[in-house]
Amino acid sequence: MSKAKLLVVEDDPNLGDILKEYLEMKGYEPTLCRDGEEGWNKFKKDKFDLCLLDIMMPKKDGFTLAKEIKKVQEDLPILFLTAKNQKDDIIEGLKIGADDYLTKPFSMEELLLRVNAILRRTQKSGEISPLKVYTFGDFILHYDEQILEGPQGKNKLTSKENELIRLLASEMNKLVNRSHALKQIWGDDSYFNARSMDVYLSKIRKLLRDDPKVQIITVHGEGFKMIVGEA
Amino acid sequence: MSKAKLLVVEDDPNLGDILKEYLEMKGYEPTLCRDGEEGWNKFKKDKFDLCLLDIMMPKKDGFTLAKEIKKVQEDLPILFLTAKNQKDDIIEGLKIGADDYLTKPFSMEELLLRVNAILRRTQKSGEISPLKVYTFGDFILHYDEQILEGPQGKNKLTSKENELIRLLASEMNKLVNRSHALKQIWGDDSYFNARSMDVYLSKIRKLLRDDPKVQIITVHGEGFKMIVGEA
């Protein structure tokens, strides 16, 4: 597994293609299905991190599919795509155990926010997640490719930069203890390693400069925190 | 422990129903009202753990309702639901004493996070609330970002300033015991830490100078109190 895998089931071919392309562009690995039955087959064959399900679909509707999926893998997050003002659909979806919903038409930006929020939550705090793509502000960290994608394009990272950004991003808006970071990335907390980390922080702050929403603040004597402000 | 009771006041029938369903599904006991007046009546009849109030509503808006509620039960936490970019609404809400806010459209994810955070801290008394934003007089403390927003604009704070202002603001108009503050922020109550705190108090008083309504008064031998006068 290289990127977060998304099962996208959407019968409208236009929207489906757009979703697929957008999500790919943003560093996910979407699998597009045209109806519920196809979705079910793909689900059985592969392992996904999140499902995006349209509700009204031929052959097998989103509800039915969601119920079947939940029966097999209860913890797999589901995000429904519903027509506007179909509140009954939304409620039904939530009852089945959907994590969230989006009413059509939605912007790609909204979609991304929701997807990120869900994927972020499903990873346990304190641990580094198995997720390979991290988004924060206008940036996307492709962890296993060691690439930071930002407003200015893609940027190759060194492994230390990569590790440190991942640590900060995985604990977004939370404090990352200095000593913990050092042990995690450098192996132990010593004076020179600490100075080395400071050098990397400086480099990373420079990389993150072109989105003012993203900042790394220091908590004196404690550690660091990546904060992401309002859109 | 029994379910937490939530007073949900939202005039959009779709959103209202969705909120109710979702919160029920997540183990809460929501009571849905369609306008501020109905909300007020329910509030008088029952006992709640948290209020979720829309701001723009017919008959009685969220602000008015919140003020009335706070007059009767000051410690009841309030979470406002506001339209996006209504920064003035947000500030007004925080001044009334809201605990947090959500800008529409919000994800169910976010909602749940906020609700949980508020309920979690109200159950543990004596602890400092993990609130993000504190208001007092013309100031807004963005705790997570270590920024104090005042009449003169935004001001970056050091960690110690940040902690101390938060402590004072969270106990607004109440006495903060010296020794308690020291243990809370410096770890222990020793002579030098006490002197250090005095230095910070001095710095903070300087920062708060541009609003005469806000003052930190000393209770000799006891501690400090941030008092906020009327406009």
Add this chain to the structure above:
DNA sequence: TTTGCCCGTTAAATATTGTTAAGCAAAAAT
């Protein structure tokens, strides 16, 4: 009122962090 302690303020000293650049060794390229 006098004495001693507590507190306010400013300044100096120390500790921690930010930044830039030099050094160095391993990997990659030639």
Add this chain to the structure above:
DNA sequence: ATTTTTGCTTAACAATATTTAACGGGCAAA
């Protein structure tokens, strides 16, 4: 085999944050 490049560390210095010192005023108990 040698240069060149790359990633990381160490060093050096600048900027901040925090603590300690110094001095003076105010308050409360005797």
